[in-house]
Amino acid sequence: xxxxxxxYSVVLRVELSHRPGTLGRLTTAIGEAGGNILGVDIVxxxxxxxxxxxxxxxxxxxxxxVIREAAESVEGVxxxxxxxxxxxxxxxxxxxxxxxxxxxxxxxxxxxxxxGVARVSMEIAAKPVQVHKYTIKSNTVAVVTNGTAVLGLGNxxxxxxxxxxxxxAQLFKEFAGIDAFxxxxxxxxxxEVVETVERLEPVFGGINLEDIAAPDCFEIEDRLKGSLDIPxxxxxxxxxxxxVLAALRNAVKVVDKKMSELSVVIAGAGAAGVAIAxxxxxxxxxxxxxxxxxxxxxxGREDFSGPKLWLAENTNPEKKMGSVSDALRGADVFVxxxxxxxxxxxxxxxxxxxxxxxxxxxxxxxxxxxxxxxxAAVIATGRSDYPNQINNVLCFPGIFRGALDANALSITESMxxxxxxxxxxxxxxxxxxxxxIVPSVxxxxxxxxxxxxxxxxxxxxxxxxxxxxx
Numbered sequence: 138x139x140x141x142x143x144x145y146s147v148v149l150r151v152e153l154s155h156r157p158g159t160l161g162r163l164t165t166a167i168g169e170a171g172g173n174i175l176g177v178d179i180v181x182x183x184x185x186x187x188x189x190x191x192x193x194x195x196x197x198x199x200x201x202x203v204i205r206e207a208a209e210s211v212e213g214v215x216x217x218x219x220x221x222x223x224x225x226x227x228x229x230x231x232x233x234x235x236x237x238x239x240x241x242x243x244x245x246x247x248x249x250x251x252x253g254v255a256r257v258s259m260e261i262a263a264k265p266v267q268v269h270k271y272t273i274k275s276n277t278v279a280v281v282t283n284g285t286a287v288l289g290l291g292n293x294x295x296x297x298x299x300x301x302x303x304x305x306a307q308l309f310k311e312f313a314g315i316d317a318f319x320x321x322x323x324x325x326x327x328x329e330v331v332e333t334v335e336r337l338e339p340v341f342g343g344i345n346l347e348d349i350a351a352p353d354c355f356e357i358e359d360r361l362k363g364s365l366d367i368p369x370x371x372x373x374x375x376x377x378x379x380x381v382l383a384a385l386r387n388a389v390k391v392v393d394k395k396m397s398e399l400s401v402v403i404a405g406a407g408a409a410g411v412a413i414a415x416x417x418x419x420x421x422x423x424x425x426x427x428x429x430x431x432x433x434x435x436x437g438r439e440d441f442s443g444p445k446l447w448l449a450e451n452t453n454p455e456k457k458m459g460s461v462s463d464a465l466r467g468a469d470v471f472v473x474x475x476x477x478x479x480x481x482x483x484x485x486x487x488x489x490x491x492x493x494x495x496x497x498x499x500x501x502x503x504x505x506x507x508x509x510x511x512x513a514a515v516i517a518t519g520r521s522d523y524p525n526q527i528n529n530v531l532c533f534p535g536i537f538r539g540a541l542d543a544n545a546l547s548i549t550e551s552m553x554x555x556x557x558x559x560x561x562x563x564x565x566x567x568x569x570x571x572x573x574i575v576p577s578v579x580x581x582x583x584x585x586x587x588x589x590x591x592x593x594x595x596x597x598x599x600x601x602x603x604x605x606x607x
Contacts, residue, residue, distance in 0.1 A: 141173040141194035142522060147201045148220045149191040150180065154213035160189070163211050167193055170207035171200060188217070231303045232310070232318075266604045269342065269544060278317040278343040278537055280305045281334055283324055285350035286373070286408075289499045295321035298348060305347060305372075312584050313534035315541065317345070327353050331360045338365055343537050346371040351407045355444050366602075368540040368548045374412035376529035379536070379553050380575065381472060381495060382416050383560035384527055387574040388515045390566065392491040394469060400424040400489070402464045404503060405475035406434060411444045413472055414452055416557070419550055425452045426468070428461040462487070469493060473503030485509045497527050515571045524572035531560050531578055535587025543592035544602040555594035559586040 153159045160177070167174055173194040180188040191208070195201040201219065209216050240246050247253050261267045269275050284298030302319030309317035322333055330353075334344060344367065346358055354371055361369045370376075389396055399422050403410050406429040414425050427434045427448050434441075435456050436449045457464060465471060465484045470493045473479065480503050485494060494513040496502030499520065506516045506523055517525035536556045540548055563576040563583045576583050595601050 140522060141171065141196055141200075143194060144223055145195040145197055145201055146175065146222045147193055147195060147204070148222060149193060149205065149208055150188065150217040150220070151191060151208060152186045152188055152215040152217060155185060155187065156213050159211070159213040163191070163208060163214050166207045166211050167191065167204055170204045171196065172204040172207075192222070227300055231300075231307050266602070268339070269602070273316060274340060274342045276314070276316055276541060277341050278309055278315055278345050278541075279320045279334070279337060279341040280309075280317050280345045280347055281320045281322065281330070282346070282348045283322045283330060284348060285325060285353070287348040288373075292350065295323050302347060305345070308530050309345075309534055309537070312530065312581075313538040313588070315534065315537055325353075327356055327360075330357050331364070334361055335364055338367065341367065342541050343368040343370070345533065345537065347373065349373075351411075352443050354408050355411075362547060366546050368537065368545050370533070370536065370548050371408065371412075372529055372533050374408045375416075375548070375553055376532040376536075377409040377474065377497070377527070378412035378416040379532045379557045380527050380529060380560060381413050381497075382420055382554070382557040383531070384495065384517055384525065384575045385417075385470065385493070386420075386557065386561040387564055387569055388470075388493045388517075391569050391571055391574060392493060392514045394491065397421050397423065399470055400468045401426070401470040401472060402461065402468045403427045404461050404471070404473045404479055405429070406445055406448060407474065409474040409497075411448060413474065414448055416550075416553060418451060419554060420557075424454060426457060426464045427452050428464055432460050433457050433464050471495065471503075473497055475503060477501035477503065480504050482508050482512065485512050488513075495527060515574060517574065525574050526578065527575065528578050531575065531583055532556055532587065535559070535584040536591050538584060539588035539591025540595060542588060543595040544604075545592075545595040546600050546602055548591075549594065549598045549600050551598050552591045552594040552600075555590040556587045559583070559590040562586065 164174060175192040175194060178190045180190055193204055195204055205216055205219050208214055238249060240249055257271050261271065280302045282298050282302055284295040285292045287293050287298050287301055299319055299321050302321055306317035306319050309315040322330055324330060344361060346354065349357060358369060358371045401417060401422055403413055403425065406427050410427055414427050417425050433453065434445060434448045435453050435458055438449060461480060462484045466487045467489050469489045473496045476498050485492060491514040493515045494509060495517045496504050497519040502518045506518065517527050519527050560583060563580055563586060564573060
């Protein structure tokens, strides 16, 4: 059951008569309507009326309307307005561009712009690698989407995707000090996305691909990785897979199992599912089975190509067939990156003892944690209102911080594994428990630890820009 949450919080501005008990009746009515009151503040007071702001958590928009109606029904109460706190936060956008160097006099202007800037431009013209030293390129990431597969929303287009990309850019800045900018492209053409990003490359030190539908996302990433000498990272694939691996490394310690002996079932063969299968393969998990809408993927199914062909050739070593329920019999781990309600309590009961269940579909997991309490030993979701949130913000700020600091040319498989290990290590072994296998997204230790590990892996792989000018 969905509980009231901050995503649907509202502020009711209400006029209350000075009659005794009015505020008590109002708060009771809001509570009986299912609202969770966060705060009650006085706005103004007159002889006859007190104006208050009541901040309330709701379940959804309809529930917020029910709460308003309940407030209006209380004698001596008039609702002046209802303000949606989430929409208010987005007014005018969530990010801005600010100068790092103040321009307060003629000298500042002459050095920051004309004529002084010409000297720096000519230096870069003579030695192009210096663009990484003397411009924003050294600390800038483009967050690129075409809005064809926005998490939980689907193909909503580039305009509607912009608030999401702004949020991603804000997280880059807040957690890693990286100046990121949303690039929402009005095209569904693979060629046009690739060409546009290639033409934008002079400005950016890294490319974060986001919310692009499969299978286009695979080709776009592969082509950009081949044509650009800066890191290209599709977060829906690799950010998710890195955090899943980190969580799994700790979960197996809790249930006293070994990565080298696991049987893992992944529901969903899109961007995240393919990337999770690959990173688990690289991490030494011997038995990974992936399912899609048609059931278990196996070598010999002839209804796919590309990424799913890789899955057929590199997963399911026992060549099992059937449904996700069939795949789960005896499995140690379930990872869902598909949709709500696709597995049931009896499916989890058929798994091996001390099973691990990661239901990552948002906002509603493949199976709700309440349904499998006492059955699965460790449960994780993609939601913030349950323990063990698998959230990409644990990965992408640190992995780009490390890549930029190392002047990396790309993001290698070793860098991803290093990031997963760093995230896992942020939870001390003595503190591991079924409800604590991944660090909080607000644990500021994580970004630094991931960045250092990623930078070291980049240097070890030789994937860095070696130039004495930098």
